[in-house]
Amino acid sequence: MKTVAIRFEHVGRRFATEARGEVWAVRDLDLHCDAGKVTCLVGPSGCGKTTLLRLAAGLDRPTTGRVFMNGETIAGPTAGIGLLSQEGDLLPWRRVIDNIAMGLELRGVPRAERHAQARRVLEQVRLPPEVAHSHPHELSGGMRQRVALARALCHDPRVLLMDEPFASLDEQTRERLHGEFIELWQSEPRTVLLVTHSVEEAVLLADRVVVMAAGRLTADFAVASARPRDVFQPDMIELLRRVRSALKSEPEAASSPVARGAGRKIQI
Amino acid sequence: MTARLTSWLRKAARGALLPLAVLDLWWLAARHSVVIPSIASVMDVLAHPFCEPPALDSTSLASGVAVSLLRVVLGFGLAAASGIPIGLLIGRCRAVNEMLSPSIAALMVISPVAWLPVTILVFGLSSPAAACFGDNAWQHGLLDQLRFAVLAVIWMSAFFPVALNTAAGVRGVREAHVEAARVLGASPGQLIRKIILPGAAPSILTGLRLGAGVAWRVIIAAEIFPGTRSGLGYMIVTAQEQGRYEYAFAAIVIIGVIGLALDGLLRAAAWPLGRWQAAQR
Structure with missing residues (x-):
């Protein structure tokens, strides 16, 4: 059913x-x-x-x-729920890893744990690990959307x-x-x-x-x-x-x- | 020599042209006038900041700087502490905006110094020392110099730029960022701390820079007013009355240097934010 x-x-x-x-x-x-x-x-x-x-x-x-x-x-x-919009709506002042881990951060997950999860999701969306420390404006449009998808998936909705x-x-x-x-x-x-x-x-x-x-x-x-x-x-x-x-x-x-x-x- | 160094030297040389021209004019004017102090005499005052000339009520340049700075730091600190939360409310809450904006628009066009007679009327010559130690306030020299009336004027001068820039910054935060955070589970407090304040930070820092600049200009004007017996403004007036213009000139140089340092400090604080803000445009 x-x-x-x-x-x-x-x-x-x-x-x-x-x-x-x-x-x-x-x-x-x-x-x-x-x-x-x-x-x-x-x-x-x-x-x-x-x-x-x-x-x-x-x-x-x-x-x-x-x-x-x-x-x-x-x-x-x-x-x-995970939400992904047309522009991605990443926070420009946060690094990629902190953008991805935001949902976990808001739930009080410790930093090391949420960063580890964010790195796993980053890999799932096929972004290289070094992207983690970039800011959104340093990425291409496609990479930004991948990061936004990773953010939407990071808390496993x-x-x-x-x-x-x-x-x-x-x-x-x-x-x-x-x-x-x-x-x-x-x-x-x-x-x-x-x-x-x-x-x-x-x-x-x-x-x-x-x-x-x-x-x-x-x-x-x-x-x-x-x-x-x-x-x-x-x-x-x-x-x-x-x-x-x-x-x-x-x-x-x-x-x-x-x-x-x-x-x-x-x-x- | 690298291209970067050449470019920096060219920039520095251009920036130094006007100050050098002013120094030249000053030197010429001092040579042909008995009133205008020589550059050397002003430098001598600057080189001995703790010297207490009896002609200037035995107040040193260093103590004048300390009193003026302390007044500005306290008044500006109060303005920042009240202006940021009120600006946040104005920016986020339509009712607060409609309630406060007309009053703020009317009050901000009045020169802060114009409020000094009013604040003296309200606070008299009371100071934090008077409030804490009563009749023994005079024993706490520096604290006794921080008149509430002057602090209120400093607060008023810095409050409006801080509050209005905060409100503008908060209104400029993209609703999409707020909604993205709401969907990720942000509480109202988290929204303010993690989205709204960081998003509005460039504008808030601009407000703080403007507020600090206005506060520093206003303190000098406020100290020139009768009733104040310390600070750089008071030193300028006393030096003029006593014909000791080298002290007045030295105070003016110090005012410029401190104003520049304050602005530089706040600019440095805003620098990391400028990178992503520029990229957003």
């Missing part, structure tokens, strides 16, 4: 904007993410993907409905929330990171909720692709192909066509000002 790790139950999130009055970023949405599976949310900008991820992370609260994590209602950020983590990378780095991410996930399957603009990325990485538009779920595709996948496989080409078709059939999102930091947002 499948275990559900994240469940959205009749979830709605409304914002008051200065320019457009009240806007529903997410409306009456039901979704469950199976434990140990990769679920990808795809959709146009402003369709509510990031809002949904923030609700799952406990960084925001739904206006209507409830969000459950492993059966418990989410009332705020909880232990057991069972659920990983990823908000367009590969979007700011060049194509070659992105492809390499896709492969490494899947290897990492296969070595220890965690529940992953991944938000992306890229349909290719979604079908390459996910067990399930969910299409969103205007704050609602509009299509849901199971991806059964074995990994590693290739977008030129016939079944992948067909899946890509169907997902793209689902995206095109929906109108542009009516609610746009939901991305973090985009314009002023007032919580109702």
Whole structure:
């Protein structure tokens, strides 16, 4: 029997904007993410993907409905979640090792122990040990994202929330990171909720692709192909066509000002 | 000679041009005036900082420096200790910002020295020594010179730059960093200690530098006011009244050197932060 790790139950999130009055970023949405599976949310900008991820992370609260994590209602950020954003959001004044070990530091783990764990994770994300003492600005974009992934994994979360983590990378780095991410996930399957603009990325990485538009779920595709996948496989080409078709059939999102930091947002 | 050394020497030579020109003008002016002291006489005062000339109430240059510095350190310390937490509140809490910002905007345009009559009215000539030892305060010379009225003016001069720069720095901390730490399990106290204060540190240090500079300028002006009987400002006024301009000039040189040292010290403290801040731009 499948275990559900994240469940959205009749979830709605409304914002008051200065320019457009009240806007529903997410409306009456039901979704469950199976434990140990990769679920990808795809959709146009402003369709509510990031809002949904923030609700799952406990960084925001739904206006209507409830969000459950492993059966418990989410009332705020909880232990057991790792979050990876587009920019990585590493702390620029901290060395790489201290960035990675931050979650453990906040839990009071002794320095030697947390550094040892951080070095193990650094190796898992295929970064050389000497990077540990660098500052984030001394690294390339791909390396910074690897460090951010290491930080999200260091406290061994069972659920990983990823908000367009590969979007700011060049194509070659992105492809390499896709492969490494899947290897990492296969070595220890965690529940992953991944938000992306890229349909290719979604079908390459996910067990399930969910299409969103205007704050609602509009299509849901199971991806059964074995990994590693290739977008030129016939079944992948067909899946890509169907997902793209689902995206095109929906109108542009009516609610746009939901991305973090985009314009002023007032919580109702 | 390496290129680095050549570049450093060129930079030093350019920086020394103006001071050398001023020294030249001073030398010329001293030769043609009986009032302006010679460079040698000023150097002589600087070389004997513990000399206590009877014409200047038997106060030495060293004691003047000690009293002025102690006043600034105490007043500035109080300003930093109060300005950083209040700036943090202004930066993080909208209600506090809306409550304090109009008052701060109105108060900060008033020259701190203008408050001296008010602080003298409030505190009189009381000092920490008077508060602790009552009538025997005069026996605790240095402590008795730290008038609350002057300390309050120093506090006021440094408080606004420290508080406002802290608030600006706190507002500039990326919300994404705060949220990343929240997801990693940071408590409100940990958020302040590990994210907000380090993130705002460059701006806080700028505020401290500005505050220290203003406090140092204001102390000299405050000591010139009647009622103060010690410090570098008092020495300048007394030297002028007694026609001992070499002491006034020596005090001015010392004021410049200490101001430069204070700024250098705070710049050095801010240097490690500057590296990641520059990389962020």
